[in-house]
Amino acid sequence: MKNSEITKLFVLSFLLTALSAQAATRTWDNDASDQVFTNATNWSGDTLPGASDIAVVDTATAGESPILDAAHTVKYLRVGRLSGNTGSLEIATGGNLTGTASTYIGEQDNAMGTVNVTGGTLALQAATALGRYGTGNLNISAGSVNATSFASSYYAGSASAINMTGGTFTTTDYVIIGKNSDSTMNLSGGTFNPNSLMIGQSAGTGQFVISGDAVLNVATDLRGWDSNFKFKMVGSDAQVNVTGDIRTLEHSAGATSLFEFVLNGASGVGDGIAVDGDITLEDSTTIDLSFMGATADGTYTLMSSGGTFTNLSHLSASSVAAGWSTELVDVGGGITELQATIPEPATLGLFALSATALAFLRRLRL
Numbered sequence: 616m617k618n619s620e621i622t623k624l625f626v627l628s629f630l631l632t633a634l635s636a637q638a639a640t641r642t643w644d645n646d647a648s649d650q651v652f653t654n655a656t657n658w659s660g661d662t663l664p665g666a667s668d669i670a671v672v673d674t675a676t677a678g679e680s681p682i683l684d685a686a687h688t689v690k691y692l693r694v695g696r697l698s699g700n701t702g703s704l705e706i707a708t709g710g711n712l713t714g715t716a717s718t719y720i721g722e723q724d725n726a727m728g729t730v731n732v733t734g735g736t737l738a739l740q741a742a743t744a745l746g747r748y749g750t751g752n753l754n755i756s757a758g759s760v761n762a763t764s765f766a767s768s769y770y771a772g773s774a775s776a777i778n779m780t781g782g783t784f785t786t787t788d789y790v791i792i793g794k795n796s797d798s799t800m801n802l803s804g805g806t807f808n809p810n811s812l813m814i815g816q817s818a819g820t821g822q823f824v825i826s827g828d829a830v831l832n833v834a835t836d837l838r839g840w841d842s843n844f845k846f847k848m849v850g851s852d853a854q855v856n857v858t859g860d861i862r863t864l865e866h867s868a869g870a871t872s873l874f875e876f877v878l879n880g881a882s883g884v885g886d887g888i889a890v891d892g893d894i895t896l897e898d899s900t901t902i903d904l905s906f907m908g909a910t911a912d913g914t915y916t917l918m919s920s921g922g923t924f925t926n927l928s929h930l931s932a933s934s935v936a937a938g939w940s941t942e943l944v945d946v947g948g949g950i951t952e953l954q955a956t957i958p959e960p961a962t963l964g965l966f967a968l969s970a971t972a973l974a975f976l977r978r979l980r981l
Contacts, residue, residue: 642672745765795819803824837861
């Protein structure tokens with residue numbers, strides 16, 4: 616056989632192998648009407664998406680969307696892919712879904728995707744976009760989500776929400792809440808373990824709310840970037856631990872950073888936000904203070920730093936009007952706390968009376 620013929624056969628064999636290895640798109644159709652993710656009949660071509668395939672879920676009708684309660688692996692996962700479509704996927708107890716390449720939830724403009732993790736494990740081994748151009752929702756009530764990098768509201772015009780009431784959510788790389796559009800994470804239960812957490816980036820507005828007995832453990836840094844940043848802590852039972860630093864950077868015109876503490880005066884505010892490293896609050900940062908119930912005078916720890924604490928933040932107008940004040944306090948052991956104090960109502964009344972009397976005396980002198 617001539618060398619040229621051998622070369623042609625080799626090239627043909629290579630192309631056939633490459634084509635066979637290309638990812639096939641398998642779209643959920645629920646033809647078996649049983650909602651079983653691993654039933655091949657429920658996918659286009661009656662073929663279950665495999666480890667080299669794209670699994671597309673563009674159905675969210677009650678009683679028709681897929682439920683996974685067994686182990687399975689796909690390459691690409693797309694939930695809510697095409698414009699105008701809505702997709703929903705549930706990872707139930709016993710389910711273990713692994714995506715080895717990118718995952719998009721709410722991929723195209725005007726598409727909506729929702730993933731509900733009610734048990735089992737969702738393992739995302741490559742970049743994940745929640746709300747890429749469309750709307751993405753991730754709801755975790757039990758089980759676990761393990762991801763590498765994770766960004767919500769990826770492009771302008773997208774939207775997203777993460778609602779976590781239980782389970783665990785862990786990433787080995789960054790999490791961005793609100794990359795280029797609005798996004799909110801509500802953490803009211805369970806444990807969230809991001810490697811790093813960025814709230815608001817570029818044109819995005821990020822909001823993070825922690826409440827109940829939820830736990831946030833940030834392995835490196837928590838940062839605001841060059842857009843709107845809001846971090847809200849409600850009650851005294853939630854825990855926030857940051858191994859690295861907290862920093863709110865200087866923002867583009869009109870953008871702000873806001874730390875909001877809704878205190879439980881009956882039981883204190885716990886340890887507030889505990890940071891092993893440095894805390895830097897730039898002068899575009901506002902701190903807003905209020906109570907869940909009745910006002911309880913006293914001193915509350917908002918943040919503590921084991922490094923350098925630079926505080927250029929400002930109290931909100933409503934906090935000042937309520938009588939709040941803040942100061943940095945060295946509590947020993949290399950720890951500096953940002954403490955907030957509100958005097959008892961009687962003291963506030965004396966302050967107001969003194970101010971009125973002083974103004975009256977000044978008028979008399981005139």
